[in-house]
Amino acid sequence: MERLNIEEAGRTCQKVISQVKKVIVGKEPVLEKVMLAVLANSHILFEDYPGLAKTLLAKSFAMSMGCGFSRIQFTPDLLPADITGTYVFNVRSGEFELRKGPVFTNILLADEINRAPPKTQAALLEAMQEKQTTLDGKTHLLDNPFIVVATQNPIEYEGVYPLPEAQLDRFLVKLQLGYPARTEEVEIMHRRMLRGQEDVALDPVTDLRTILDLQQTVEGIHVDDDVMGYIADIVQATRSQRQIDVGASPRGSLAIFKLSRARAVFHGRDYVIPDDVKEVVASALVHRLIMKAESWVKGTSASQVLEEILRTIPVPRVKT
Numbered sequence: 001m002e003r004l005n006i007e008e009a010g011r012t013c014q015k016v017i018s019q020v021k022k023v024i025v026g027k028e029p030v031l032e033k034v035m036l037a038v039l040a041n042s043h044i045l046f047e048d049y050p051g052l053a054k055t056l057l058a059k060s061f062a063m064s065m066g067c068g069f070s071r072i073q074f075t076p077d078l079l080p081a082d083i084t085g086t087y088v089f090n091v092r093s094g095e096f097e098l099r100k101g102p103v104f105t106n107i108l109l110a111d112e113i114n115r116a117p118p119k120t121q122a123a124l125l126e127a128m129q130e131k132q133t134t135l136d137g138k139t140h141l142l143d144n145p146f147i148v149v150a151t152q153n154p155i156e157y158e159g160v161y162p163l164p165e166a167q168l169d170r171f172l173v174k175l176q177l178g179y180p181a182r183t184e185e186v187e188i189m190h191r192r193m194l195r196g197q198e199d200v201a202l203d204p205v206t207d208l209r210t211i212l213d214l215q216q217t218v219e220g221i222h223v224d225d226d227v228m229g230y231i232a233d234i235v236q237a238t239r240s241q242r243q244i245d246v247g248a249s250p251r252g253s254l255a256i257f258k259l260s261r262a263r264a265v266f267h268g269r270d271y272v273i274p275d276d277v278k279e280v281v282a283s284a285l286v287h288r289l290i291m292k293a294e295s296w297v298k299g300t301s302a303s304q305v306l307e308e309i310l311r312t313i314p315v316p317r318v319k320t
Contacts, residue, residue: 027177172259
């Protein structure tokens, strides 16, 4: 892998977004954050209502980047082997052969991940954290990049298994698409009519090697000491905020750090500015905070508390 010229890296990111926007109408801020997670080679959790194109978005990114794509529909009877794969006896050869599961891909869509029991959800933990899976005592490395895009429905509470905090923490960002505006909804129907079919096909505008080079480019982005202090101040403030029961861990600081560097690349800069930090804080921390019971009763959300924290933390001046 090699680091790309920063302007070239920014242009490549914009090309991917432009290609995805041929299918996804509007939602530019969400598309940018998905691209940032890709640059950070990390995982994405969508918590939103059904029918808002979460699956289509994941598939569109995979097609636009020339990446492998697999989808798992999580159900109560799903087994860990249905995710990782298993060894199957081959009668002809007289040996057990590995039949790889859908986890052996680049972008894995874990659809309605909270419908499967914890034992099955845990099958993804090793893959998400270590980029490998263990079958019958043998360790198998996963493809690189490997990114899980998980979805869950926020309005269903029966027959579901909420993700434990340890697994939520593995997701770099938590995002919502939200309902489209009226003009966007009309445009969705218009594009469907012109397409003449349900399936969507996008040509890749880059390839796996370039995506890996983009991820390596992120590692060369400079972060000033004052900006790192700014990130630490924000995360530490979540641990003393009166509305929050449990604040973010150092993994939250690292999430903001990674996303800020990725955003710098996305915008063609080789250094991070405070605006990069402010733009990614909510997506990086909202799922890492445990709110106090009285906060839920009052309707105070984690996003609102983070906005309040950002207003109170002094913004550093960074020389460019």
